[in-house]
Amino acid sequence: MRRYPLAAAGCLAIATTLVVAFRPHRARAERTGITLASTARLDPAHVASLHMTRTAVSGVPDLTRMIGPGATPAAGQAHRIGPAGMTLAWVNQGAICEVQESGGGCVPPIDRPIEVTISDPDVVGKGQPERVVGLAVDGVTNVAATLADGRTLHGAPVDNFYEILLPDDVTPTAAMTVRATMADGSTYTEQVLGAPPPSANGPNSGP
C-alpha cells in the first residue's frame, strides 16, 4: 500500500519537470520579463543567413563596392538575402554591410532586433513605391509598419531581411510606427517621424 503514494509522488515530480522544461517560451518570458525582443542584438552572430552556404555569392558582386574601398567584401564573403534575394550582405569589421540596387550602408552591432531603413529607389512619389527595409535578427517572425492614418502593412523576413512596400501615396515625410514580432510573441517598436517636407534648397545650399 505504501508503494502507491510513492509512485504517485514520483509521477507528479516527473510531470512537473516535463511541464517546466517544455512550457512555451512565452510563459517563461512572462515570468522573468526577459523576452527575445528585449535581449535581441543585431550583430553577425545573430544573423544566421550570413553563415549559410546556401546564401553565399561567389566573387565580389559589383554592387557591394558602393559602400567604399574599406568596406568591400572579399571574394565569396557576400550573401544574397531578403525577398527575391534583393540584398547583398556581408560582415565588415564587426558591422553588417548591406546593399540593394539603389542604396545601402553598414550597420554596427545594436541592441534591437531590426534596423529600419526608409528607401525610395527612384523618383519620389512616382514609379516604384517607397518601402521600409532592413536586417532582422534570428527569431523575428513579422515586421509591420503602421502609418499615421492607421493603415498597417506587413513583411516577414526572408533570410534575415524584410521589405514592406508602402502605398503609392506615401512619401518620405510620412510618419509611421514599425513593429517587429519575435518568435516568443514579444515585440519591438520604433517610431519613424518622417523627413521634413522638401525645402526649396538650391543645388549649392548650405546647412
Next chain:
Amino acid sequence: MAPQEPSELHGCSVPTAAGRTCPIGPVDTRPQKWQRLAIRRAAVIATLFVALVAAVPAAQADFVTKQYFNGTLGGHGNPSSGTAYWKTNKVWRPVGYRFAVWFSNSSTIQAGFQESSVQNPVVTRGSFGYDWGSCLNEENFGVSTVTCQIYNWNA
C-alpha cells in the same frame, strides 16, 4: 700651287692628300636613313609621352568627388552639393541619429531617397542625371562629426 681649299667645302669627308683633287659633287643634306629612323623613333616616344602626360590628369578628372558638408549639422540641416552628373551620395555621422540622402534636380524632383538611423554611411545611388545631392539631419537638434560626400561614379 694655289692653296687648297678646305676639303669640307667640297664635300669631302676626309681631307685629301696634297696635290690630289677632291671629288666635287652635290652635297646631300637630307637625313640619312639611320637618322630618319632615329628621328621617327624620337617622335613616337615624344608623342607617347605627351599623350601619357595629357591622359593621366584626364583620367583622374573622370572621377570627381566633392565633400559638400563636414562638421556639426544643425537640426533639420540640409546642405546640397552643387550640380553635376553625380552617381553616389553618402552621409557619415554617429550612429543613432536619423539622417537621409537623396538627389534633386531643377524641377525639384527628388529621387533615390534613403534614410536610416543606424546605417553608417547611408548611401544612395538613385541619381537620375544632371542633378545635385543633399543630406539631411532629420533630428531637431544639431549632430556633430557629420560628413556628406558625393561622387560621379558608383563609389
